[in-house]
Amino acid sequence: MTFTAVTLCFLTRESAGVPQVLLGLKKTGFGRGKVVGLGGHVEPGETDAEAACREVHEEAGIVVRQEDLRDAGVVTFDFPARPEWNMSSRLFVAANWTGQPAESAEIRPEWFDVGALPVDRMWQDAAHWLPLALAGSFLRLTVVLNEDNETVREVLDYSSL
Numbered sequence: 001m002t003f004t005a006v007t008l009c010f011l012t013r014e015s016a017g018v019p020q021v022l023l024g025l026k027k028t029g030f031g032r033g034k035v036v037g038l039g040g041h042v043e044p045g046e047t048d049a050e051a052a053c054r055e056v057h058e059e060a061g062i063v064v065r066q067e068d069l070r071d072a073g074v075v076t077f078d079f080p081a082r083p084e085w086n087m088s089s090r091l092f093v094a095a096n097w098t099g100q101p102a103e104s105a106e107i108r109p110e111w112f113d114v115g116a117l118p119v120d121r122m123w124q125d126a127a128h129w130l131p132l133a134l135a136g137s138f139l140r141l142t143v144v145l146n147e148d149n150e151t152v153r154e155v156l157d158y159s160s161l
Ligand SMILES: Nc1[nH]c(=O)nc2c1ncn2[C@H]1C[C@H](O)[C@@H](COP(=O)(O)OP(=O)(O)OP(=O)(O)O)O1
Pocket: 006, 007, 008, 028, 029, 030, 031, 036, 037, 038, 039, 040, 041, 077, 087, 089, 123, 125, 126
């Protein structure tokens, strides 16, 4: 089975002592209308870290250096009813970056409190893994979606293997 290589990169900051994460409304393509992490496909010849830095810049105008990415592991999205949507996403979290988030053709960026993630506007599986990644965990999870390609059938944890 093929799982397309993608990345998700979560930029963080503190606002008045409250930890926040930069997410964004996806305006085009896969996941349109949902609030998502910045990221996208890993191009041929690119490392996951290079792809994450490129996507953050393309989607929100932010510059993040590879050495400032914290590797938060991998979440695999398994869509049994739409295997062509299967993706394996490398996760990164970065507290050091430069620039002001700017809207692009693909994403309208927005800061959210880490303690109040907009899970009802995100992919439903995000509630299972995003808080863990932001809390510092290194994840090796597979999310299996139901036939509706929205709700979660199961979450398989391979992190202890
Ligand atoms: N179940 C899921 N939950 C989630 O939170 N994010 C998911 C997901 N399934 C896929 N994604 C993310 C991973 C990846 O960052 C993104 C898909 O990549 P893109 O945003 O690049 O897609 P596009 O269709 O816009 O492609 P491009 O034409 O390459 O821009 O969707």
